[in-house]
Amino acid sequence: MNVSWLVAQRELKERIKTRSFIGMAIVGPLLVMLLVYILFSVGENNKPHWNVLIVDPAGIMDNKILANTTGSIGYDFANNYVQLKDFEKSKRFQKYDALLELNEKIISNKAAFLFYKEKPSFLFATSIQFHLERRLEEVMVGRFSKMSVQEFRGIKQPVTIAFRNLYDPKNESYSLSSWVGFFFGGVILLFILLFGMTILRSVSSEKSNRIVEVLLASVKPRQLMFGKIAGIGIAAIVQFIIWTVLIWIGLFILRETLFPNMLHISNWDLSEMTSKTTSGMEDSLFRSKAYNDFVELVYSRIQFGDMLVFFLLFFIGGYIFYGTFFAALGATSGSENDGQQFVLPIMALLIIALWAGYYTVQNPLSDLTYILSFVPFSSPMVCMVKLAQGYSLGEGYQIYVSFIILALSSFATLRIAGRLYQNGILQFGHRLKLTQFVTWLKNG
Amino acid sequence: MLQLTSITKSYFQKIAVDDVSLTLNEGEIFGLLGPNGAGKTTLIRIINRIIEPEKGEVRYHGELMKGKHLAEIGYLPEERGLYKTMTVYDHAVFLGRLRRMSKEEVNRSLNTWLEKFEITSWKNKRIEELSKGMAQKVQFICAVLHEPKLLILDEPFSGFDPVNVELIQNELKSMKKAGKTILLSSHNMKSVEEICDRAALIHQSKKILEGSVLELRENRKDGRFAIKFKGNMLAFTHALWTGFELIEKEELAKDRFVAYVAMRGENNFQDLLKTLIGQIEIEAAWEVLPSMQQIFIETVTGKNI
Numbered sequence: 074m075n076v077s078w079l080v081a082q083r084e085l086k087e088r089i090k091t092r093s094f095i096g097m098a099i100v101g102p103l104l105v106m107l108l109v110y111i112l113f114s115v116g117e118n119n120k121p122h123w124n125v126l127i128v129d130p131a132g133i134m135d136n137k138i139l140a141n142t143t144g145s146i147g148y149d150f151a152n153n154y155v156q157l158k159d160f161e162k163s164k165r166f167q168k169y170d171a172l173l174e175l176n177e178k179i180i181s182n183k184a185a186f187l188f189y190k191e192k193p194s195f196l197f198a199t200s201i202q203f204h205l206e207r208r209l210e211e212v213m214v215g216r217f218s219k220m221s222v223q224e225f226r227g228i229k230q231p232v233t234i235a236f237r238n239l240y241d242p243k244n245e246s247y248s249l250s251s252w253v254g255f256f257f258g259g260v261i262l263l264f265i266l267l268f269g270m271t272i273l274r275s276v277s278s279e280k281s282n283r284i285v286e287v288l289l290a291s292v293k294p295r296q297l298m299f300g301k302i303a304g305i306g307i308a309a310i311v312q313f314i315i316w317t318v319l320i321w322i323g324l325f326i327l328r329e330t331l332f333p334n335m336l337h338i339s340n341w342d343l344s345e346m347t348s349k350t351t352s353g354m355e356d357s358l359f360r361s362k363a364y365n366d367f368v369e370l371v372y373s374r375i376q377f378g379d380m381l382v383f384f385l386l387f388f389i390g391g392y393i394f395y396g397t398f399f400a401a402l403g404a405t406s407g408s409e410n411d412g413q414q415f416v417l418p419i420m421a422l423l424i425i426a427l428w429a430g431y432y433t434v435q436n437p438l439s440d441l442t443y444i445l446s447f448v449p450f451s452s453p454m455v456c457m458v459k460l461a462q463g464y465s466l467g468e469g470y471q472i473y474v475s476f477i478i479l480a481l482s483s484f485a486t487l488r489i490a491g492r493l494y495q496n497g498i499l500q501f502g503h504r505l506k507l508t509q510f511v512t513w514l515k516n517g
Numbered sequence: 518m519l520q521l522t523s524i525t526k527s528y529f530q531k532i533a534v535d536d537v538s539l540t541l542n543e544g545e546i547f548g549l550l551g552p553n554g555a556g557k558t559t560l561i562r563i564i565n566r567i568i569e570p571e572k573g574e575v576r577y578h579g580e581l582m583k584g585k586h587l588a589e590i591g592y593l594p595e596e597r598g599l600y601k602t603m604t605v606y607d608h609a610v611f612l613g614r615l616r617r618m619s620k621e622e623v624n625r626s627l628n629t630w631l632e633k634f635e636i637t638s639w640k641n642k643r644i645e646e647l648s649k650g651m652a653q654k655v656q657f658i659c660a661v662l663h664e665p666k667l668l669i670l671d672e673p674f675s676g677f678d679p680v681n682v683e684l685i686q687n688e689l690k691s692m693k694k695a696g697k698t699i700l701l702s703s704h705n706m707k708s709v710e711e712i713c714d715r716a717a718l719i720h721q722s723k724k725i726l727e728g729s730v731l732e733l734r735e736n737r738k739d740g741r742f743a744i745k746f747k748g749n750m751l752a753f754t755h756a757l758w759t760g761f762e763l764i765e766k767e768e769l770a771k772d773r774f775v776a777y778v779a780m781r782g783e784n785n786f787q788d789l790l791k792t793l794i795g796q797i798e799i800e801a802a803w804e805v806l807p808s809m810q811q812i813f814i815e816t817v818t819g820k821n822i
Binding site: 076079080083087090279282283284285286287288289290291292293499512 | 529562565566567568584587590592593594596597598599600601602603611612614615616656659660
């Protein structure tokens with residue numbers, strides 16, 4: 074059996090038995106669920122009712138929309154063009170909180186713009202999106218298909234609404250899903266930091282208790298380093314899987330207990346429903362607890378398949394990229410505490426990556442975002458945000474380019490760190506200096 | 518079996534090993550001696566392929582030393598450690614598998630060694646539950662678990678009490694009898710004298726002595742003989758007369774002595790014994806050879822002791 078794999082297995086067994094691993098597996102998802110709960114429950118009460126003007130000059134919606142008119146959102150239709158300036162200033166539009174602009178292309182590109190005066194809460198945003206999508210499904214089934222709405226819904230693709238500030242319509246912040254990407258990217262960075270520090274501590278302690286010399290008689294330094302990074306990395310993935318499962322269960326429990334009113338049939342005025350669904354379907358549709366706007370976002374709108382696949386790819390790439398630095402630092406330090414001072418620059422890079430993610434949320438189409446998505450230090454974060462925002466048609470290749478650059482960079486850092494590891498692992502008792510890094514790098 | 522030719526290694530312009538050549542024959546115990554910082558550990562690391570020499574080569578059974586040969590080598594470094602949270606068994610399995618053993622082979626070999634050292638109850642104990650001496654035994658077992666043909670031990674006796682030093686020494690002797698080759702680096706000169714067939718002394722990165730332990734001691738002898746006897750010291754001194762010279766004496770008890778005597782002229786050990794018989798009661802007599810400790814100190818410091 075490959076010796077690196079044996080080292081990785083030992084490392085994995087050691088990690089998953091530790092209290093910190095078990096604690097993090099429980100506390101982490103709980104914190105995330107708490108955050109989700111706060112996100113969805115706090116801030117929903119600031120505006121109890123929203124009036125939305127749907128500007129539909131092409132008459133696509135036929136002045137109908139599935140809505141809970143007795144509830145929190147009221148819709149009116151305008152079948153002529155409304156200028157944003159008029160909407161902002163004209164008295165007749167004062168009662169509206171937002172303008173939902175539809176044009177004839179919505180049938181093909183599934184995109185609409187909502188201009189708001191006051192930023193809608195998450196719940197309102199997802200509700201509006203949900204209402205529009207339901208109605209569009211009916212329209213499309215009526216126009217293009219002999220299928221029933223129910224059948225169509227089985228094969229549907231989600232609609233995207235770009236939410237824009239009326240007073241700043243050029244700000245193209247797709248904040249709703251962006252933050253989901255930011256969360257995923259943040260988890261990558263958090264895991265890189267936590268498990269990177271684990272690599273540092275593990276290498277330092279093996280070095281200080283001198284077991285490393287016994288190991289090096291059977292394993293090459295690079296194999297040892299790679300095995301260690303791989304073992305701790307697998308532990309991180311196990312941790313993430315536990316998080317995913319627990320968060321999934323937590324979301325289900327939230328949906329069933331804390332937010333059931335969001336999907337309860339009494340919240341919907343069935344008389345307002347459009348006529349093209351059969352009554353049996355309406356019942357099954359709206360009695361089903363599956364249609365909760367909140368859950369709709371979490372379970373349907375976020376492309377979890379893509380997100381999780383790219384999460385894993387960028388996590389592995391980013392983890393190896395940063396992990397090699399931690400391993401090299403552990404191997405070159407003279408004592409267990411010696412390496413701590415050099416952790417700061419690595420942490421600074423991680424903080425810059427976090428900022429890059431935030432910048433991407435705010436400026437998804439800027440040149441800097443474009444560049445940061447290819448820079449290996451920041452690409453795991455930026456690409457997750459961009460993925461959540463959705464790459465434009467024809468730009469999907471960018472995420473693969475980002476990943477290839479990250480993978481190649483990780484390979485390069487693995488080689489560089491391997492050299493540092495090899496030269497530093499048997500040096501004891503010194504005080505680490507930058508000049509030593511240079512010397513050890515030169516001595517291949 | 519193992520041949521080192523002109524090995525040279527330096528760290529940051531400081532030479533650690535300078536043009537050292539050594540040969541280890543199959544089935545012998547070879548002592549590698551030298552003061553701290555002489556370059557012994559570097560040399561051992563080079564043999565184990567942990568570091569590479571700048572010059573020179575290491576051959577194992579005539580072949581250039583390669584990774585595949587490491588499975589036949591057991592190594593107990595001077596600065597050794599264990600994973601504190603692992604059990605003895607898990608530790609043995611991990612290190613054994615790194616040496617290409619199967620789990621079953623590790624288990625079988627581990628049981629044999631635990632029984633030999635009468636410590637079978639330790640098998641499932643965590644390392645942190647063991648005392649330092651106990652952990653040292655586990656380290657020794659882990660080094661020999663895969664029945665290596667060449668065993669390299671760097672200060673194997675440090676940390677052991679005399680009983681365990683004896684135990685390890687006996688094990689090494691048994692391994693030698695079984696045809697294993699052992700390279701032993703130690704400051705314990707008594708052990709080196711007792712169990713090593715040959716030895717080399719490294720000083721300031723260079724090899725300055727090499728030969729069989731007996732040869733090294735014979736070459737340094739100064740013609741002194743020791744007589745352990747019962748009787749009168751005056752009678753002993755008179756008996757020596759002009760043919761011999763009393764160098765030194767130790768009083769063991771009343772009328773019991775050890776006297777160190779040098780020859781004068783053509784006289785030899787036989788003549789000395791003939792002269793003394795009838796004058797005193799000889800209990801023992803032997804030629805005084807310098808100890809390895811003496812040779813070590815004299816060579817390293819350049820002073821006679």
